Amino acid sequence: xxxxxxxSTNDPGSAFTxxxxxxxxxxxxxxxxxxxxxxxxxxxxxxxxSTNELTFRHATTVMAIKFSQGVLIxxxxxxxxxxxxxxxxxxxxxxxxxxxAIAIAGTAGPALELVKLFQTQLEHYEKVEGTVLSLxxxxxxxxxxxxxNLSSAFQGMVVIPLFAGWDCKRKVxxxxxxxxxxxxxxxxxxxxxxSGGRHARTTIKLGYKEGMSLKGALRLGIQALYEAADEDLxxxxxxxxxxxxxxxxxxxxxxFEFLEEAEVAGQFETFMVSKSSSGDKS
Amino acid sequence: MxxxxxxxxxxxxxxxxxxxxxxxxxxxxxVAVTYLDGILIAAENPSKSLHKISEVYDRIAFAGAGxxxxxxxxxxxxxxxxxxKGFAYSREDVNARSLANLYAQYLGEIFTHETKxxxxxxxxxxxxQANNEDSQDKxxxxxxxxTLMDEDHFTVLGGDVPSVAGRLTKAxxxxxxxxxxxxxxxxxxxxxxxxxxxxxxxxxxxxxxxGRRAFKRIVDxxxxxxxxxxxxxxxxxxxxxxxxx
Numbered sequence: 001x002x003x004x005x006x007x008s009t010n011d012p013g014s015a016f017t018x019x020x021x022x023x024x025x026x027x028x029x030x031x032x033x034x035x036x037x038x039x040x041x042x043x044x045x046x047x048x049x050s051t052n053e054l055t056f057r058h059a060t061t062v063m064a065i066k067f068s069q070g071v072l073i074x075x076x077x078x079x080x081x082x083x084x085x086x087x088x089x090x091x092x093x094x095x096x097x098x099x100x101a102i103a104i105a106g107t108a109g110p111a112l113e114l115v116k117l118f119q120t121q122l123e124h125y126e127k128v129e130g131t132v133l134s135l136x137x138x139x140x141x142x143x144x145x146x147x148x149n150l151s152s153a154f155q156g157m158v159v160i161p162l163f164a165g166w167d168c169k170r171k172v173x174x175x176x177x178x179x180x181x182x183x184x185x186x187x188x189x190x191x192x193x194x195s196g197g198r199h200a201r202t203t204i205k206l207g208y209k210e211g212m213s214l215k216g217a218l219r220l221g222i223q224a225l226y227e228a229a230d231e232d233l234x235x236x237x238x239x240x241x242x243x244x245x246x247x248x249x250x251x252x253x254x255x256f257e258f259l260e261e262a263e264v265a266g267q268f269e270t271f272m273v274s275k276s277s278s279g280d281k282s
Numbered sequence: 283m284x285x286x287x288x289x290x291x292x293x294x295x296x297x298x299x300x301x302x303x304x305x306x307x308x309x310x311x312x313v314a315v316t317y318l319d320g321i322l323i324a325a326e327n328p329s330k331s332l333h334k335i336s337e338v339y340d341r342i343a344f345a346g347a348g349x350x351x352x353x354x355x356x357x358x359x360x361x362x363x364x365x366x367k368g369f370a371y372s373r374e375d376v377n378a379r380s381l382a383n384l385y386a387q388y389l390g391e392i393f394t395h396e397t398k399x400x401x402x403x404x405x406x407x408x409x410x411q412a413n414n415e416d417s418q419d420k421x422x423x424x425x426x427x428x429t430l431m432d433e434d435h436f437t438v439l440g441g442d443v444p445s446v447a448g449r450l451t452k453a454x455x456x457x458x459x460x461x462x463x464x465x466x467x468x469x470x471x472x473x474x475x476x477x478x479x480x481x482x483x484x485x486x487x488x489x490x491x492x493g494r495r496a497f498k499r500i501v502d503x504x505x506x507x508x509x510x511x512x513x514x515x516x517x518x519x520x521x522x523x524x525x526x527x
Contacts, residue, residue, distance in 0.1 A: 001363065001366075001367060001380075001384070002384070003359050003360075003363060003384040003385065003387075003388045004359050004362040004363055004366070005355065005356075005359045005388065016365060016369075019362055019365075019366065020366065020369075023366060025366065025370065116369070117369075120365055120368070120369050123365070124361065124362075124365045127336070127337050127338070127361045127365075128358055128361055128362075130331075130333060130336065
């Protein structure tokens with residue numbers, strides 16, 4: 001490795017992705033998609049690409065809810081490969097930096113790569129510039145990374161992140177969602193995405209109140225994940241036998257914090273007890 | 283046709299070295315010392331936004347003395363090296379030694395090949411890995427000509443190095459607290475006659491208490507409280523000597 005020094009007219013500035021391009025080390029996401037593309041055109045005779053030939057791991061329900069002190073963000077732990085379960089304790093919620101969180105739904109490989117690239121990009125900017133990006137700036141950065149993945153998305157490797165963070169200037173928690181083209185949308189109260197996202201969203205919609213406490217948001221989030229797992233085969237529910245529970249984190253004025261697994265497990269237990277004692281079998 | 287004058291290589295190198303040394307001697311000094319929880323770096327710097335000390339990676343910090351634009355270019359290059367390496371391999375594979383070597387080679391090349399040497403001295407500091415007995419705090423000091431020095435406990439960059447280093451050598455203690463270390467560093471920088479105001483100080487630490495990203499600037503209230511009730515090490519030594527008599 002040489003020392004990466006550039007002439008002032010050719011300097012990649014504070015963008016990590018541009019730096020990789022200048023060093024001819026393009027993000028693996030795009031390299032991977034090119035290989036896949038050539039593989040696919042070589043097999044063009046089979047008109048419909050069969051999932052038996054090449055299967056990808058998919059990750060499923062992630063959600064974010066605003067509460068009085070910030071944003072709660074959570075995700076289930078299941079990864080599937082076609083109709084089988086590939087992985088039972090996958091993490092889908094990550095810190096973006098000190099004041100933001102990113103959760104992923106879609107094809108696991110490119111999604112994890114996206115998270116790593118995003119985290120590196122935020123820290124790289126902060127160190128080179130000496131200041132932290134605004135929350136809006138971080139959200140726009142992520143939008144560009146999603147758009148860069150568009151060609152892979154056309155080949156079936158879709159990655160949809162959910163972004164939540166604490167806006168240090170406005171002193172509020174904010175939620176951003178994305179579409180496959182990199183379109184960026186700000187949500188007012190809550191959002192859920194992934195194959196079980198619709199069920200989770202409906203559950204949150206019924207129980208959401210503006211300015212709810214952390215406890216209330218956690219209870220609602222847990223219910224939403226339970227309902228999503230109940231309806232969607234790609235979403236994993238609480239697994240008491242193996243001790244695997246959804247990941248839950250908060251982003252507040254204090255920054256990004258994971259909730260203790262024991263606390264999440266306790267909330268699930270309370271929820272199950274109240275559900276069965278009320279005779280609710282729905 | 284005019285012939286260029288012949289200049290002996292010794293003379294050429296000597297001239298370049300003198301030129302660089304002059305520039306560095308004009309700069310304000312910067313010191314780095316190890317202390318109980320890690321490494322402390324302190325510098326005299328009247329600017330609040332043009333930093334001499336900055337973060338490179340999880341446990342690595344950079345500092346420079348001399349011409350700002352020259353060492354800042356190297357600071358950014360260091361961050362780029364560390365981030366691409368950590369991205370391609372793993373965070374734990376990024377270390378100060380390889381970065382210091384790269385810097386040394388680059389500075390050496392500039393010194394011999396370019397018309398003007400860089401008028402800077404730089405420092406790469408690395409905090410020991412937690413839970414690893416073999417890993418130690420490291421301070422690499424690199425000169426304008428690419429000379430690379432591995433310092434044990436402290437180093438001084440730029441300005442009047444002999445007198446600052448002299449004061450620091452006298453005061454230095456193994457495993458001292460942050461407050462003690464800072465007191466002695468500021469005394470070493472300012473000398474007997476001068477107390478540097480907070481507004482003209484830049485102080486940062488690499489500390490085990492800061493989690494993954496060990497680098498932290500010490501500013502405002504924290505700096506004020508650390509400087510409160512500071513005895514000048516020079517003065518306290520004198521009083522200790524005189525009291526038994």
